[in-house]
Amino acid sequence: MQDETRHGDLLVILRHAPHGSSWLKEGLDVALVAAAFDRRVTLLFMGEGITALLEGQQAGPLGQKGTAPTLAMLEMYDIDSLLVEKRGMESLGLSDEQFMLPVQGVDADRIAELLASHALVLNF
Amino acid sequence: MASVEIYRYISLDEKNIPLDPEGFLVDMEDWSPEVAERLAEEEGILLSEEHWEVLRVLREFYARFEQAPAMRPLVKAVGQALGPDKGRSMHLMKLFPGSPAKVGARLAGLPKPTNCL
Amino acid sequence: MLLHTLNRSPLSPVLDQALAGMGPEDRLLLIEDGVLGALPAQQARYASVAGRVYALHEDLASRGLLGLCDPTVRVVDIEGFVALTEECERTVSWY
Numbered sequence: 001m002q003d004e005t006r007h008g009d010l011l012v013i014l015r016h017a018p019h020g021s022s023w024l025k026e027g028l029d030v031a032l033v034a035a036a037f038d039r040r041v042t043l044l045f046m047g048e049g050i051t052a053l054l055e056g057q058q059a060g061p062l063g064q065k066g067t068a069p070t071l072a073m074l075e076m077y078d079i080d081s082l083l084v085e086k087r088g089m090e091s092l093g094l095s096d097e098q099f100m101l102p103v104q105g106v107d108a109d110r111i112a113e114l115l116a117s118h119a120l121v122l123n124f
Numbered sequence: 125m126a127s128v129e130i131y132r133y134i135s136l137d138e139k140n141i142p143l144d145p146e147g148f149l150v151d152m153e154d155w156s157p158e159v160a161e162r163l164a165e166e167e168g169i170l171l172s173e174e175h176w177e178v179l180r181v182l183r184e185f186y187a188r189f190e191q192a193p194a195m196r197p198l199v200k201a202v203g204q205a206l207g208p209d210k211g212r213s214m215h216l217m218k219l220f221p222g223s224p225a226k227v228g229a230r231l232a233g234l235p236k237p238t239n240c241l
Numbered sequence: 242m243l244l245h246t247l248n249r250s251p252l253s254p255v256l257d258q259a260l261a262g263m264g265p266e267d268r269l270l271l272i273e274d275g276v277l278g279a280l281p282a283q284q285a286r287y288a289s290v291a292g293r294v295y296a297l298h299e300d301l302a303s304r305g306l307l308g309l310c311d312p313t314v315r316v317v318d319i320e321g322f323v324a325l326t327e328e329c330e331r332t333v334s335w336y
Contacts, residue, residue, distance in 0.1 A: 015258060029238065036194035046258050065190055073189035076197035085261070112264040115243060121333050 010034050010041045011118035014049035018067045019060050024052055027124030028070050035077035042081040043074075044106070044114060047088045049124075053099040071101060085111065134162055148229070148236050155233025163231050167220075171231075174210075175219050181205045182232035192229040192237040242266040244329035248273035248336050251283045259335040263290055270317070270325060271296040276304060281311040297322060 012031045016023035031041045045053060057068040074080070086105040089095065096103055106114070115121050131145040136158055142150040147166065149155060160179060164171050171179075185193050185201050193201060195213065203211020216224035225237050245263055247270070249255040256278070263269060269290050271278050278287060279296040287294050291313055298318040301307045310316060317325065326332055 013262075015255070032194070036196050038196070046261075047254055069188070069190040073191065073197070076185075076189070076193065076200050078196070078200075085258075087257075087261070108261045111261040112267070115262045115333060116264050121331065123333055123335060 009119045010039050011044060011114060011121045012041060013044045013046060013121065013123045014052060015046045016124065017048040017051045018057060019064070020048075023124045024049060024067055025070070027122070028067060030122055030124070031074075031079060032070075032077055035079050040081075041077075041079045042083060042114075042118065043079065044083045044085070044111070045088070045103070046085040046111075048092075050084055050088050050092060050094060053082075053084070053101060053103065054094070055098060055100045057100075068100065074101070083114070134159075136162060146230075146236060149233050152233055152235070159233065160231050167227060167231070169220070169227075169231075175231075177206055177210075178202055178216065178219060178228060179232045182228050182234060186232070186234045192232075192234040193225060194237050195223075195225045198225050198228065242268070242329050244268050244270060244325050244332045246270045246272055246332060246334045247275040247278070248334075250274045250277040251286045252277075255335050256286060260287075260289055262333060262335070263293075266293075268293050268295060268325060268329060270322065271314075272300055272322075276300045276306060279306060279310040279314040279316075281309075284311050284313065295321070295325065 012027050014024055014027045018024055031043060035041050052067055052071065057066050059066050082101055082103045083106045084096070084103045085108070087108045089105065096105070128150060129144050130142040130150055132143050133140040134143060135141070141154045141159060144150055147163065149159070161171055164175070169175065181202050182192065182198070184205070199211055199213055199216065202216065209215070213224070216228070220227040229235070229237050243264065245259050245267055247256065247259045259269065269287070271294065276296045277283065278294070279301065284291070294313065295315045295317050296310060298307070298316050301310065301316060
């Protein structure tokens with residue numbers, strides 16, 4: 001698993017929460033396009049972006065689509081390398097049992113390594 | 125939500141059904157098997173059971189994930205639902221020539237897949 | 242070596258994300274609101290990357306901060322920004 005993440009060529013960092021802005025959605029769209037073109041994609045959830053993984057999300061109050069169905073769909077695009085910044089999880093008081101998908105926690109000192117080891121890094 | 129721009133109509137049972145410039149339904153609710161047959165006709169496709177089972181996979185995909193699949197996830201979804209023999213791009217190319225993800229989505233009454241050519 | 246640009250003030254949690262993303266040789270360029278981080282009183286926040294912090298002249302000038310920068314922060318103009326992007330392999334922006 002660790003090895004796979006090192007060799008994946010696109011790293012998409014998701015740092016924005018669902019519903020509040022379109023950054024998360026745009027980051028996920030980029031990841032899907034890349035995967036549709038056979039790029040290997042790793043997602044790294046940091047800060048508020050971690051809340052995108054929570055179970056039980058819904059559409060917005062005016063019926064705006066949420067991002068949970070897109071996260072559920074990642075598997076169909078063979079995007080299965082999902083990393084989460086441990087520090088961000090702690091600061092929000094969340095644990096991976098509350099997440100809708102299996103994730104791998106990443107220590108703060110490994111994040112710089114991830115950025116350095118991917119040929120392409122897109123920050124959302 | 126499908127595109128709102130109405131480009132033309134197909135008429136079926138005295139009802140006019142709006143299509144967008146690329147031939148996708150403007151209102152997904154307008155879809156019916158008869159609509160699918162009419163749209164298929166425009167592509168020169170006569171829908172067989174093999175087509176229908178793929179269209180059902182597409183509609184289930186959309187119901188679950190709220191997006192039409194690109195080619196790669198479509199192949200995977202068809203493979204999971206109908207077996208590995210059918211979960212191959214060759215099979216889908218034969219059924220829906222050109223761009224199976226796009227043509228399939230159109231006939232299944234879904235919006236155009238956003239992340240495909 | 243990567244160049245990281247940051248347009249958020251030192252009070253933003255985005256600073257911590259940028260710092261977490263920085264390798265031992267990487268450079269940090271402060272732009273827009275990020276240039277508030279050039280103030281001497283904020284330097285403890287940037288301790289882990291001390292000596293590798295740059296701030297954009299134009300954004301400091303427009304905020305009246307040009308004369309108030311900590312001496313360890315290197316002030317660069319747009320040309321200096323371009324030079325930095327050339328020196329570094331890739332650029333990652335934090336916002």
